[in-house]
Amino acid sequence: MVSAAVSEFHEERFRHPVVATIAVLFRNEEVLLVRRANPPDVGRWGFPGGKMELGETVKAAAVRELYEETGVRAAAGKVFNVVDAYDHDDEGRLRSHFVLIAVLCFWESGEPVAADDALDAAFVPMAALGASDLALSLDVEEIAREAYELASEAEAGGRGQ
DSSP states (O other): OOOHHHHTOOOGGGSSOEEEEEEEEEETTEEEEEEESSSSSTTOEEOOEEEOOTTOOHHHHHHHHHHHHHOOEEEEEEEEEEEEEEEEOTTSOEEEEEEEEEEEEEEEEOOOOOOTTEEEEEEEEHHHHHHSOOOBOTTHHHHHHHHHHHHHHHHHTTOOO
16 A cells, blocks of 8 residues: 555655666775765765666666766676665655665776765775774664675686676
């Protein structure tokens, strides 16, 4: 059943969930994060990513968005998780629903520089995720830890895609 908050939602372009990717990338013991400039989660730290383009594969979108937001080049690995991200207005009405497809990526080159819709970009030590005052988007720590395990396995096994 659709809630009243959703039925009052009038903005046509976001009447359906928007499919987007997030690129989860590690270098040594650090994960690449960006501070969001746009909803949902403005000002919070999350993974680089964004909306897929028509005809684009999930992996291609993740690598493209990673480069556009940070200038970092990477190879796409395994698709490993999907996260729902909701944005509500001050009255609790649903403004948008993003379906974020998580892709494990492997660093090739570049240092992170915030661009596109990122306010900041940095490699953050994994140890700092749960022990810092970093304002993280929902599920970032859990997704990072899951991806870190997969990346460790992939490196040990020669990067299983």
